[in-house]
Amino acid sequence: MANINTETKGPKGVNIEESLIPSSSSGYQRGLAVTYGTDAYHALLNTTLASACVGLIAEDAVATTEAISVIEFGQTVAQVGGAINALQPLTNNAAAQLVPATAGQPVIAVALEGTSTAGDYICVFVVGLGAFALPASDAVTHLTAAGAIPVVGGTYGIGSAGALAMTLASPAAANAQDGTRLFIVAETAHAHTIKTTANIIIGAKDTVTFAAIGDGVELEAVAGLWMVRSLVGGAALSEV
Helix, strand or coil, rough: CCCCCCCCCCCCCCEEEEEEECCCCCCCCCCEEECCCCCCCEEECCCCCCCCCCCCCCCCCCCCCCEEEEEEEEEEEEEEEECCCCCCCEEEECCCCEEEEECCCCCCCEEEECEECCCCCEEEECCCCCCCECCCCEEEEEEECCEECCCCCEEEECCCCCEEEEECCCCCCCCCCCEEEEEEEEECCCCCCCEEECCCCCCCCCCCCEECCCCCEEEEECCCEEEEEEEECCEECCCC
C-alpha cells in the first residue's frame, strides 16, 4: 500500500457493492477508483483524470482469478492524492486516487473526514455512477502564456503582449467528460490560436483562431469530440 495510515472514522451503514475481476493483481489497492474493464464483470483502474467511475475498491487485489469487492454507493474508505477537507466533493486523479473536485468535474464521493497527506486513507460517501458535476463558477481563468487549456468547464481569457499558441486536449473517450463546456475568449488583439487533435472539433476542424479583443468560442464535449456551441466576433475554425 502507498501509506499504512488508516482512516480515523470507519465506514458504517448499508453499502451497495458488486464483485468484479481485477484487470491486474498489481496496483489494485483498497480505496482506488475503478470503472468497468473489458466487460461489466471486470474492474479497470480509473486513471482518466476527473471521469465517472463505478466505485471504490474495498480490498487489495491478490490475483486476476479472484474477485474484489467494489463499493458503488455508501460509506467506504478512499485513498487520496492530497490534502482533503471534511465534506469536500471529490473526483479522481490520474493515479485513481480521490482529490478535490473543481467546477465542471464529476463528483465521485464526498469526504467524511480530512487529511493533509497524499496516500492517506479517509472515510468517504461514494456516489459512484450517480456522480454529478459541480456547476461551473463565474470565475475566469486568465491565461497569459502559451500552454494547455485544461479540460475543465469554465471561462478562459487568453491575453498577452503577443499571439499565444494554446493547445486543448480531446475530451475523454467513453463519454466520461460529456457536457464539459469551455468558453474561451481573447483578451488582447492578437492572432491567438487553440490547437486540438486533428478532426476533434466537429466539422473536421482542429484550430480556432482569434484576431480581436472579444473574439471567442464556446465548446462542449460530446462523445469524445468538441462541439461548437457558438463563435463570437471574428473567431474562425480551420484544419491546419
